[in-house]
Amino acid sequence: MSTTSFTKKTLGLEMAEPAVTPPTSTGNATTFAKKPKLRGKSKKREIPEGLWTKCPKCSTMVFDKELDENLKVCTNCQHHFPIPARHRISSLVEPSTFAEMDATMTSVDVLSFTGVASYTSKLEEYQKSTGLTDAVITGLGRLGQQLTALGVMDFSFLGGSMGSVVGEKLARLIERATAECLPLIIISTSGGARMYEGMFSLMQMAKTCAALAYHAQARLPYLSVLTHPTTAGVMASYASVGDLIIAEPGAMIGFAGPRVIKDTTQAELPAGFQTAEFLLDHGLIDAIVPRKDLKARLNDYLNYLMNGAGSVEGEAEGRLKRGA
Ligand SMILES: [Zn+2]
Numbered sequence: 001m002s003t004t005s006f007t008k009k010t011l012g013l014e015m016a017e018p019a020v021t022p023p024t025s026t027g028n029a030t031t032f033a034k035k036p037k038l039r040g041k042s043k044k045r046e047i048p049e050g051l052w053t054k055c056p057k058c059s060t061m062v063f064d065k066e067l068d069e070n071l072k073v074c075t076n077c078q079h080h081f082p083i084p085a086r087h088r089i090s091s092l093v094e095p096s097t098f099a100e101m102d103a104t105m106t107s108v109d110v111l112s113f114t115g116v117a118s119y120t121s122k123l124e125e126y127q128k129s130t131g132l133t134d135a136v137i138t139g140l141g142r143l144g145q146q147l148t149a150l151g152v153m154d155f156s157f158l159g160g161s162m163g164s165v166v167g168e169k170l171a172r173l174i175e176r177a178t179a180e181c182l183p184l185i186i187i188s189t190s191g192g193a194r195m196y197e198g199m200f201s202l203m204q205m206a207k208t209c210a211a212l213a214y215h216a217q218a219r220l221p222y223l224s225v226l227t228h229p230t231t232a233g234v235m236a237s238y239a240s241v242g243d244l245i246i247a248e249p250g251a252m253i254g255f256a257g258p259r260v261i262k263d264t265t266q267a268e269l270p271a272g273f274q275t276a277e278f279l280l281d282h283g284l285i286d287a288i289v290p291r292k293d294l295k296a297r298l299n300d301y302l303n304y305l306m307n308g309a310g311s312v313e314g315e316a317e318g319r320l321k322r323g324a
Contacts, residue, residue, distance in 0.1 A: 183305065
């Protein structure tokens with residue numbers, strides 16, 4: 001009985017409120033009265049659930065599970081979110097065929113770098129939060145019928161920056177591909193060279209490209225896939241020297257940031273500058289492939305470029321053709 005009377009009282013108070021607030025014609029007062037109620041509601045929905053992600057392009061709230069099932073692509077506007085390297089690998093290679101290489105290789109703080117935090121503590125922090133040892137995973141896996149050397153970068157590890165481990169793991173992968181007559185796919189995403197390793201980071205650009213030159217000399221295909229964002233030292237080395245350069249829709253691709261270029265050249269930058277679409281129009285990349293089509297497309301390219309060589313059936317034939 002007491003509960004009922006309590007509810008009735010609150011109802012009575014709420015009923016009284018609209019009469020006190022000014023009429024709708026005075027817009028400011030109405031929005032001021034409404035705002036706190038809306039904020040309270042949306043906070044209650046977002047924080048305790050933690051199951052929704054807001055799409056930065058279309059502002060739709062996408063259910064996380066749906067996003068995962070759709071390879072981290074917005075179901076409403078097809079915006080491509082960053083995808084963890086392991087998730088990417090499982091979306092490309094046949095189940096249980098990926099054998100990781102150099103999984104335990106970790107960086108050493110050669111410069112004893114200390115800024116806001118020491119490099120060692122940064123490495124530990126990112127290793128813990130991402131479950132990765134560095135910003136790239138490399139290994140051999142089967143894509144369709146084709147055994148392929150695959151390197152996949154992960155932006156969530158220190159901005160996908162290239163230090164000595166990224167360079168060394170990729171160089172070893174490329175050398176293995178050359179030695180075993182395998183095609184190579186590297187999926188890049190990076191903010192550039194890793195400042196914590198100074199010159200050692202920059203040396204990785206030459207090292208990876210030298211290994212790629214031997215791979216090319218063996219007449220083996222290298223497909224470079226650029227994902228959002230691929231910039232600076234990575235774009236200026238192995239990411240831009242693929243036999244085919246493919247990008248994901250809307251990916252930002254470039255060397256220096258647009259602000260730096262604008263300040264240096266003192267010129268107005270064209271619309272869409274440094275996007276995958278702009279670079280396709282200007283001939284730097286060969287194709288834009290949506291994530292859901294990537295596996296099939298890479299498979300087609302490899303089949304065409306390898307011409308049966310390296311596949312389970314065609315391996316012997318391929319080696320004969322190359323005189324190996
Ligand atoms: Zn969207």
